[in-house]
Amino acid sequence: MTDEVPEAVPQAPPEAPPEPGGPAPLGVVRTPTGHAPVDAGLERLADADHLPADGHVEVYEDVHRALRDELTALDAPSPASATPYDLRS
Known part of the structure; x- marks a missing residue:
């Protein structure tokens, strides 16, 4: 049995916590x-x-506004779906 003490391993300092109420990703x-x-x-x-x-x-x-506009655009008729002919007789 030896009386050797294991060498302390240096550890990185702990990261500072974000400020209370401050931005945190x-x-x-x-x-x-x-x-x-x-x-x-x-x-x-x-x-x-x-x-x-x-x-x-x-x-x-x-x-939200941008996504709502995109969804609204899906409901709009596309110019390609418009009838190219006058169907009146």
Whole structure:
């Protein structure tokens, strides 16, 4: 038996916790959808990671508006579906 004491392994100092109420990234993974306007909205959500909580509302409302506009555009008739002929007799 030896009286050797194991050498202490230096440890990195612990990371400072975020300031209370300060911005803290959530680390949520945003998977691209393949639809550019929707993907732009998802990327816009990343802006909320760097804002205090009271700034999130503006980002969320902006993304919600953009997504709602995209969904509304799906209901709009496309110009290609318009009847090219006058059907009056």
